Amino acid sequence: MTEERIFNFNAGPAALPLPVLQEIQASFLNFKGSGMSITEVSHRSPWFDDVINDAVDRTKRLLGLDERYHVLFLQGGASLQFAMIPMNFLGEGKSADYVNTGTWSTKAIKEAAILNKAHNVVASSEDKNFSYIPNDISFNADAAYVHITSNNTIKGTQWESFPDTNGVPIVADMSSDILSRPLPMDKFGMIYAGAQKNMGPSGTCMVIVRDDLLATAEKDLPSMLKYDTFVSKNSMYNTPPCFGVYTIQLVLKWLEQEMGGLEKMQAHNEKKGAMLYEFMDGSDFYRATAEKGSRSLMNVTFRLPTEDLEKEFIAAATQKGLGGLKGHRSVGGCRASIYNATTMAAVEALIDFMTAFKKKQ
Structure with missing residues (x-):
């Protein structure tokens, strides 16, 4: 049932469009x-x-x-x-x-x-x-x-x-x-x-x-x-x-x-990425790991002040229905994969959670 689905930020296998499923x-x-x-x-x-x-x-x-x-x-x-x-x-x-x-x-x-x-x-x-x-x-x-x-x-x-x-x-x-x-x-x-x-x-x-x-x-x-x-x-x-x-x-x-083709898909992806990166760049709590000019619109990698906070963040996010935010095992940290099928609503929900988590700390 669709109401039981989470916001899926897994890097792969990753989210597929709901109409396709x-x-x-x-x-x-x-x-x-x-x-x-x-x-x-x-x-x-x-x-x-x-x-x-x-x-x-x-x-x-x-x-x-x-x-x-x-x-x-x-x-x-x-x-x-x-x-x-x-x-x-x-x-x-x-x-x-x-x-x-x-x-x-x-x-x-x-x-x-x-x-x-x-x-x-x-x-x-x-x-x-x-x-x-x-x-x-x-x-x-x-x-x-x-x-x-x-x-x-x-x-x-x-x-x-x-x-x-x-x-x-x-x-x-x-x-x-x-x-x-x-x-x-x-x-x-x-x-x-x-x-x-x-x-x-x-x-x-x-x-x-x-x-x-x-x-x-x-x-x-x-x-x-x-x-x-x-x-x-x-x-x-x-x-x-x-x-x-x-x-x-x-x-x-x-x-x-x-979606109307790849030009419209690109615009949608750029909007999602800009929203998430701008939020992190305006924060002293979350830090994007990739340099500006080289940042991915598909995989947003970021760190929190400590590894313990990252573990707490990932666990709390999972409980809130935000899945797949753990970074790759070789580098640690956090990662939000926002591929084509990831909706704007998913990115907005992630930012809302990140805001609330920071306030709690």
Whole structure:
């Protein structure tokens, strides 16, 4: 029942739009008159063909993708892509540039190293505990690609605008901010995103890859580790994560029909973020951890005066129906993830609670 739902600030799996959950609930036992649940329908059936093709079409419309781009739905999450990308695009004599902005960038760099693929870390914000996004970066003109993490869930930073790489295609891990704003797609050779933060349930990874980058891929790889395999089979070389794709399709429909597209979604996200950051900047009790100019509109990370107060804050918030505010285990503190599906009412309720908690102290 909706009256029993909390305000969900989890970083992932994260909040989904309530209309999407209600549509799933209504059709779960009998999907489109099939007499079967979406979890029972064959991926080779016309019912699922309609689902996956509609998801692809809506993604292309929302992001303004032309015929050069392929939209894929893969398993293994974004973490598998950390290895698949250098396996496919760093053949003999090739190297890539990486920008290190935190945990997930570090893991992507680690996989390239494990595979013994040539790569350069051309910029890093580690010197200030990953609290900012580097700028004035010198990229290598002959790099096969430039890898970035567009939004950093743990440190609460985000690329406000994307770097000029002098034509080298950007490959971006957009797991936590995909579909939150329009994108300058000509800069990107590939985008990939685990669904569980801003699109759907865990277990599905959306990959968007452009023809010119795809043409450079290695051919002598296992079938399940080649992007060509999934492009040629419309993501159905093997059984895809059907329920995940279905949920993503409904989220895409919600973005188009109810939210009005990515420009309006961006405006909504900017309003939510501004409200929360302005509140904290005006407080001597709460401190945002990311530097201004690099702050995420998806993951707002903050600290209180002491760790004991943070524990008390999180426990009290949970009792008040504000869930998921504990920071990542590697850094501690607090974090409010305010993805697309997080409502203005949720942010307002959080600020009201933060105000009351401070007064109590």
